[in-house]
Amino acid sequence: MALGNYAELKDSIADWLNRTDLTNVIPDFITLAEAQLNKEVRNRKMIKRATATIDSQYSAVPADWLQTVDFVVEANPVVTLEFITNEQLDKLRRTYTSGGTPKFYTIVGQELEVLPIPDSGTLTGEITYYSKIPSLSATNTTNWLINSSPDIYLYATLLQSAPYLVDDARISVWASLYQKLVKDLEIADQRARVGDSTLKMKAKALQ
Numbered sequence: 643m644a645l646g647n648y649a650e651l652k653d654s655i656a657d658w659l660n661r662t663d664l665t666n667v668i669p670d671f672i673t674l675a676e677a678q679l680n681k682e683v684r685n686r687k688m689i690k691r692a693t694a695t696i697d698s699q700y701s702a703v704p705a706d707w708l709q710t711v712d713f714v715v716e717a718n719p720v721v722t723l724e725f726i727t728n729e730q731l732d733k734l735r736r737t738y739t740s741g742g743t744p745k746f747y748t749i750v751g752q753e754l755e756v757l758p759i760p761d762s763g764t765l766t767g768e769i770t771y772y773s774k775i776p777s778l779s780a781t782n783t784t785n786w787l788i789n790s791s792p793d794i795y796l797y798a799t800l801l802q803s804a805p806y807l808v809d810d811a812r813i814s815v816w817a818s819l820y821q822k823l824v825k826d827l828e829i830a831d832q833r834a835r836v837g838d839s840t841l842k843m844k845a846k847a848l849q
Contacts, residue, residue, distance in 0.1 A: 645792040648672075648778040655799050659807070667806060668799075672778060675798035679787070680708060680774050682824055683794075685831045687786045690773045696744065696765040700753045704771065712770040713754065715744050723747045723756065731757055794823045 644650045652668045689711060692704045696715060703710075713723045724746050726734070731748045734757055738745075741761025748755050754769070776785040788795045797820035804813045 645796060646788065647783040648780065648788075649783065651778065651788065651792070651795055651799065654796060655803070658796070658800060659803060664803075668803075671799045671802040671806070672795075674802040675795065676775055676777055678802070679794070679798055683775065683787070683827065684709070684772055685787075685827065686835060687790075688772045688775065689770065691768060691770050694754075694767045694769065696756060696760055696767040697763065699757075699759045700750070700755050701767065703749070703752050703754055703769070704773070706773040706776075707752070707769075707771050708774055709772040710749070710769060711772065713747055714768050715756075716766045716768065717743045721745065728755075731755065791823065791827055794820065794827065797823065 645654050651672065652665075655668050655671065656662065656664055688708070690704070690706070694701045710725065713725070715721045715723060721743055723744055726746050726748055728748050728750060731746060734746060738758040740758065742758035743765070744756035744758060744760060744767075746757045754767075775787050776782060778785060778788065797816045800816045801813065801820060804810055
């Protein structure tokens, strides 16, 4: 059976479970699987950049934000902000009592908080981040993950069916396959980032 888009994934799940009465709940299994995948998968194809106006203490993160990779402020010169915890930032407020070019940031809910608070008008910030895997639906039928690793989608979704179906002897097999495939994807991503480059020893010149 083909497994390249949302409709085919739903059909495949019904086929694997050997059930014809799950039409209304299979989309829920897929949604739950995507929530789990967003927690466990980090891949270069998830990395995005976005700009934001930094003119106050807080700025909203992008709607599909999962995890920050880098955050810079386009001041003169460009400043790469250091991530610190909420508690560390609270303590540093005692030191940075006046405004200035931001040096630090933390995440508060769905907002970026910077310190010092900008005092020179509007600055432009650029955030590099891991984005959520685009959710599959009737209108968004494919995404990069189902195109490259449909097997991960399949086993992740089958796992999410288990609580609904109460008991399935195959769950341990699905879990093992899912974990292996996620690890394989991680290894493939690391290799793609590094490429085929290898360290080469230089021969030492004779004295």
